[in-house]
Amino acid sequence: MTTALSAKEIVSKLSAKFPEAVKEAGADSVLVKSASLPAVAEYLKTADGLKFDYINYITAVDYYDYFEVVYMMTSTEYNRSVTLKTRCETRNRPSVPSLAGIYQGADWQEREVYDLMGVTFKGHPNMKRVFLWEGFDGHPLRKDWNK
Amino acid sequence: MTTTQEISLQTEPFVLNMGPLHPSTHGVYRMRVTLDGEVVLDIEPMFGYLHRGIEKLMEERTYTGSIPLTDRLDYASAMGNNLAYCVAVEKLAKIRVPERGEYIRVITAEMIRIANHCLAVGSMLNDAGALGTPFFYLWNEREKLYDLFEMLCGQRVLHNYIRIGGVSQDLPDEFLPALEKFVPQLHKFINEFEFFLKQNEILIARAQGVGVLSKDVALNCGISGPLARASGIKRDLRRDDPYSVYDRFEFDIPTGENGDCYDRYRVRMEEMKQSLHIIDQAIKKVPGGPFRAKVPQIIRPPAGEAYGHIEGPKGELGFYLVSDNSIAPYRCHIRSTSFINLTALRQMVKGWKVADLIVIFGSIDITMGEVDR
Numbered sequence: 001m002t003t004a005l006s007a008k009e010i011v012s013k014l015s016a017k018f019p020e021a022v023k024e025a026g027a028d029s030v031l032v033k034s035a036s037l038p039a040v041a042e043y044l045k046t047a048d049g050l051k052f053d054y055i056n057y058i059t060a061v062d063y064y065d066y067f068e069v070v071y072m073m074t075s076t077e078y079n080r081s082v083t084l085k086t087r088c089e090t091r092n093r094p095s096v097p098s099l100a101g102i103y104q105g106a107d108w109q110e111r112e113v114y115d116l117m118g119v120t121f122k123g124h125p126n127m128k129r130v131f132l133w134e135g136f137d138g139h140p141l142r143k144d145w146n147k
Numbered sequence: 148m149t150t151t152q153e154i155s156l157q158t159e160p161f162v163l164n165m166g167p168l169h170p171s172t173h174g175v176y177r178m179r180v181t182l183d184g185e186v187v188l189d190i191e192p193m194f195g196y197l198h199r200g201i202e203k204l205m206e207e208r209t210y211t212g213s214i215p216l217t218d219r220l221d222y223a224s225a226m227g228n229n230l231a232y233c234v235a236v237e238k239l240a241k242i243r244v245p246e247r248g249e250y251i252r253v254i255t256a257e258m259i260r261i262a263n264h265c266l267a268v269g270s271m272l273n274d275a276g277a278l279g280t281p282f283f284y285l286w287n288e289r290e291k292l293y294d295l296f297e298m299l300c301g302q303r304v305l306h307n308y309i310r311i312g313g314v315s316q317d318l319p320d321e322f323l324p325a326l327e328k329f330v331p332q333l334h335k336f337i338n339e340f341e342f343f344l345k346q347n348e349i350l351i352a353r354a355q356g357v358g359v360l361s362k363d364v365a366l367n368c369g370i371s372g373p374l375a376r377a378s379g380i381k382r383d384l385r386r387d388d389p390y391s392v393y394d395r396f397e398f399d400i401p402t403g404e405n406g407d408c409y410d411r412y413r414v415r416m417e418e419m420k421q422s423l424h425i426i427d428q429a430i431k432k433v434p435g436g437p438f439r440a441k442v443p444q445i446i447r448p449p450a451g452e453a454y455g456h457i458e459g460p461k462g463e464l465g466f467y468l469v470s471d472n473s474i475a476p477y478r479c480h481i482r483s484t485s486f487i488n489l490t491a492l493r494q495m496v497k498g499w500k501v502a503d504l505i506v507i508f509g510s511i512d513i514t515m516g517e518v519d520r
């Protein structure tokens with residue numbers, strides 16, 4: 001059984017190295033400051049005893065006041081998973097750092113989030129739409145799209 | 148006597164547009180291929196021809212009402228999509244499925260895995276130049292499975308069978324005997340089929356050593372399913388993160404060593420045998436009792452979020468659901484296997500010829516309905 005690391009465990013693992021990064025611990029996920037996300041992801045992927053080497057999914061949720069970007073990673077070696085979240089509070093060109101340089105699997109998934117939710121990923125090598133055509137009006141998964 | 152003159156030819160890469168292909172092949176897929184003569188320098192895949200906005204549609208339907216939409220994701224393995232979605236909703240709403248329902252789910256999920264692999268192997272061989280014959284032998288077996296599905300739920304392709312808390316209807320009396328008869332027959336067929344293809348020159352020449360995907364690249368790209376297992380990643384959610392009642396069955400996880408097209412073919416054939424093995428065990432153990440928990444048509448899961456995933460025929464298929472305690476999901480994200488499995492295609496085809504590109508693409512096994520959603 002893949003054990004999902006509880007927020008407490010993740011925080012304890014992160015707090016020593018990144019005292020500033022964790023904003024809030026949820027039930028089974030951790031809210032991370034978007035600026036420190038790449039460093040945290042790199043650490044989770046490479047550090048001994050963690051090795052979260054497989055990215056399950058990246059997605060974003062529109063809560064009107066903010067966009068929440070959700071990442072789930074799994075360690076195939078230890079069979080454990082971790083869920084990270086980050087928020088951007090603006091509706092006008094929201095942006096978070098890209099993880100495409102760390103996990104190649106993030107490449108297209110970040111493009112998908114940009115296409116449908118309109119969150120841009122800073123540092124992504126090819127930040128353009130993936131399903132819809134260039135010139136499409138807006139980002140359809142936003143709650144206020146077409147209203 | 149003429150002096151040898153050095154002729155320097157100015158060459159430049161050639162850009163070829165492949166696709167959009169007809170939906171009856173691999174789906175409406177298009178890629179821009181940059182070629183140097185016959186050698187592939189680079190590709191740029193283009194998606195979206197089948198984008199129907201399923202994630203958005205789900206936000207406006209009840210939890211039960213979204214099940215038919217999941218059929219239309221990967222239409223070659225609709226039952227698997229139903230299951231993945233229902234597993235996620237059950238996790239969100241904390242619903243327990245009765246034993247009989249779980250066993251029926253395992254049987255149908257393994258049946259659809261075989262049907263999917265029949266199509267995957269058949270079309271890969273078709274792409275490799277073994278035109279028609281092996282494809283239709285496999286198609287024949289897939290057809291028999293679809294007859295069984297029709298007996299089960301009246302639907303052949305888009306089953307819409309699995310429900311939140313169980314399945315839509317109980318097994319008809321004639322189903323288990325028919326399946327019991329079919330299993331050894333399919334086993335015999337698979338052995339025969341493998342015998343014919345073991346020494347087949349076309350297959351070996353076109354698939355062995357072609358399109359190698361290394362373990363590290365596969366892992367970094369988030370690749371799952373037979374594609375990852377052929378590259379030596381021994382990960383199967385049925386074993387590593389068991390859902391339903393998979394922890395009660397014995398089965399092997401076949402893996403490849405080289406990560407080439409041939410290994411992908413081998414892994415899929417072995418997986419079909421393992422699926423038959425699971426069905427064999429499940430038929431003997433199907434318990435009595437209700438096939439579905441008492442779940443109302445319209446449910447309001449408590450506010451929160453859940454991610455449920457299964458080992459679909461193509462790999463990890465997951466649904467991330469956010470509930471705001473209303474009758475429809477606030478947000479539903481589909482972790483699409485086909486989309487993510489395509490990530491590594493670019494690395495796999497670089498340096499190969501155009502003809503190999505077709506085989507490598509065929510060996511990944513994708514459905515555009517799931518890629519574009």
